Amino acid sequence: MSDQLAIGIDIGGTKVAGGLVDVDGNITHRARRDTPHRSKSPAVVEDTIVEVVAELLQVVGSGTVAAVGIGAAGFVAADRATVVFAPHLSWRHEPLQEALQKRIAAPIFVDNDANAAAWAEWKFGAAQGETHLMMITLGTGIGGGILINGEVQRGRFGIAGEFGHMQIVPGGHRCECGNRGCWEQYASGNALVREARSLFSASSPIASDLFDRAGGVPGNLTGPLITQAAQDGDPTARELLSEIGNWLGLGIANLAAVFDPGTFVIGGGLSAAGDLLLASARETFKRQLTGRGYRPEARIVAAELGNDAGLIGAADLARSGVQPAIG
Amino acid sequence: MSDQLAIGIDIGGTKVAGGLVDVDGNITHRARRDTPHRSKSPAVVEDTIVEVVAELLQVVGSGTVAAVGIGAAGFVAADRATVVFAPHLSWRHEPLQEALQKRIAAPIFVDNDANAAAWAEWKFGAAQGETHLMMITLGTGIGGGILINGEVQRGRFGIAGEFGHMQIVPGGHRCECGNRGCWEQYASGNALVREARSLFSASSPIASDLFDRAGGVPGNLTGPLITQAAQDGDPTARELLSEIGNWLGLGIANLAAVFDPGTFVIGGGLSAAGDLLLASARETFKRQLTGRGYRPEARIVAAELGNDAGLIGAADLARSGVQPAIG
Numbered sequence: 001m002s003d004q005l006a007i008g009i010d011i012g013g014t015k016v017a018g019g020l021v022d023v024d025g026n027i028t029h030r031a032r033r034d035t036p037h038r039s040k041s042p043a044v045v046e047d048t049i050v051e052v053v054a055e056l057l058q059v060v061g062s063g064t065v066a067a068v069g070i071g072a073a074g075f076v077a078a079d080r081a082t083v084v085f086a087p088h089l090s091w092r093h094e095p096l097q098e099a100l101q102k103r104i105a106a107p108i109f110v111d112n113d114a115n116a117a118a119w120a121e122w123k124f125g126a127a128q129g130e131t132h133l134m135m136i137t138l139g140t141g142i143g144g145g146i147l148i149n150g151e152v153q154r155g156r157f158g159i160a161g162e163f164g165h166m167q168i169v170p171g172g173h174r175c176e177c178g179n180r181g182c183w184e185q186y187a188s189g190n191a192l193v194r195e196a197r198s199l200f201s202a203s204s205p206i207a208s209d210l211f212d213r214a215g216g217v218p219g220n221l222t223g224p225l226i227t228q229a230a231q232d233g234d235p236t237a238r239e240l241l242s243e244i245g246n247w248l249g250l251g252i253a254n255l256a257a258v259f260d261p262g263t264f265v266i267g268g269g270l271s272a273a274g275d276l277l278l279a280s281a282r283e284t285f286k287r288q289l290t291g292r293g294y295r296p297e298a299r300i301v302a303a304e305l306g307n308d309a310g311l312i313g314a315a316d317l318a319r320s321g322v323q324p325a326i327g
Numbered sequence: 328m329s330d331q332l333a334i335g336i337d338i339g340g341t342k343v344a345g346g347l348v349d350v351d352g353n354i355t356h357r358a359r360r361d362t363p364h365r366s367k368s369p370a371v372v373e374d375t376i377v378e379v380v381a382e383l384l385q386v387v388g389s390g391t392v393a394a395v396g397i398g399a400a401g402f403v404a405a406d407r408a409t410v411v412f413a414p415h416l417s418w419r420h421e422p423l424q425e426a427l428q429k430r431i432a433a434p435i436f437v438d439n440d441a442n443a444a445a446w447a448e449w450k451f452g453a454a455q456g457e458t459h460l461m462m463i464t465l466g467t468g469i470g471g472g473i474l475i476n477g478e479v480q481r482g483r484f485g486i487a488g489e490f491g492h493m494q495i496v497p498g499g500h501r502c503e504c505g506n507r508g509c510w511e512q513y514a515s516g517n518a519l520v521r522e523a524r525s526l527f528s529a530s531s532p533i534a535s536d537l538f539d540r541a542g543g544v545p546g547n548l549t550g551p552l553i554t555q556a557a558q559d560g561d562p563t564a565r566e567l568l569s570e571i572g573n574w575l576g577l578g579i580a581n582l583a584a585v586f587d588p589g590t591f592v593i594g595g596g597l598s599a600a601g602d603l604l605l606a607s608a609r610e611t612f613k614r615q616l617t618g619r620g621y622r623p624e625a626r627i628v629a630a631e632l633g634n635d636a637g638l639i640g641a642a643d644l645a646r647s648g649v650q651p652a653i654g
Contacts, residue, residue: 075618075621075622084618084621084622085618085621085622092621130483131483132482132483144585146586148475148480153475153586154587155459155586155587155588156457156458156459156587156588156589156590156623156625157587157589157622157623158587159587159618159622160585160586160587161585161587162584162585162587162617162618163584163585164584165584165617165618166493166581166584166585167495167577167580167581167615168494168495168497169497170495170496170577177617177618178617178619179615179617182617250494250497253494254493254494254581255585257489257490257491257492257493258471258487258488258489258490258493258582258585258586259473259480259482259487259585259586260481260482260483260484260485260486260487260488260489261482261483262483262484263483288494288506290489290492290504290505290506290509291402291411291412291486291489291492291504292505294402294411294412294419295402295411295412295484295486296483296484298483
């Protein structure tokens, strides 16, 4: 049923990924562009979004999609229309929905990318049937989403789920947000790479395998490279991932103290490390959970939809906001 | 209308306080007993609750209250019937509702005491009209409650709102919960007293006023004594409260990152210090809030219902669970 297709757009720091998403969460067609540099005006990003949407509409014909959902890495206001702040783009209180709605016929909804991913994992992925879900996306930073009984919790101003900016180490590493000791400085892909590079700086012999893989260039160290080394059995890479996992488990215990969900879903690029990361996260969580031994404990599971979660979620969340579906 | 009265029972570490609460949140009659020591069996505490309820029913006649609400300092399961764990009592997976329902005719609901206080402040106190509320109760520890659109958020297992057990200092002070560095070790009445006593231990001259007030006995130092000294202008007492306020503001910034409420209500015994505590909390919050300057900010306000919040909230929350009110 083409009239139940929705378009999802995932705006990341490097690419704008779009897709047609059917009611079962399958992506039937894709389109993508590079994300315009943040020095460009908001209109340039809007042009890019309109291009991606137009390309997808050519596949099925204009007027045949139920809705367009935009998932953006940034603070999105609770009205699902305005991007309050996006670190990787030039948006500041940008009325994105209004601007796009002039150029796109289908109803448009804007959401935080991790909220969209949470929705996708709840509807089609690792957390189906869960009443109380916390989604944690591990990329360069940490994103988050909260779902209660299938409703995205956006908070009073739309900015709920910024888990990465809990301070967990007073006076700790400086964060892009301006604070020190934010969780995402300890449990993200960036943290992993920083720690590996610091081994290079220290000329530590335990980093020789990583050093060779990176061709001796610290700038070549990336999360995927370190993850691959760990999967190949490199003990240092495994240790690095395990340390990140410990910090992850600690923050998860904090989130459980606040909100007591039934399931934590761990997504984002770094989650590709699987149990190399999650085993130590689970262990630390069990050791740090307040009241452990006297209470039920949340499960910690890997996301199932990979990098597509944001796109699928944005599309389906937008479709769910349209009653009835527009043909 | 006596048939719309409800009974609220607040079970604390030292006393069981009960009251008849009308639909406007007024307490029309009170009764109280000492809390049985935690070495006593659960049945002894139940006897005490039944006694308090019976005393209150004598005032208005049996069969005339809509419901009985029990607020307990502990983990209460999401079924509002079972106390999973209560640190100050002997309850472990105690089916409190079932046990009491055999002896009390009116419908009984059990809630965490801070959840009850949150409800009371939302319905009758400092947070009326707020859609997204986080309540923080500062006593010997830190309790918490979350309300979204007038619904208490209990989490998947009923244990949401244990804000005091977020770890905010790795390797920090040991907490009763078994962990280290829990927020309540830094921003509670116990933390205040511990810091003041450590000044005594260090024989610091800046504590001479506090020393005199306590008659030279560290064990005489209490939160109310320190608060009174601060209100009288003692600079050391003011500094101690201000430091506690800083830790309070830091934790509030963390909670805002997770949940983005519109209002934080600060209650519990320590909140009697008012702006001596809250001024520094607000200042630190504004300095620690992620995305500050680009987003709306929650307000931080003092609770209005004082020590009665738990009792009033337990009664009214129980009444709200009965449809229609039972005559």
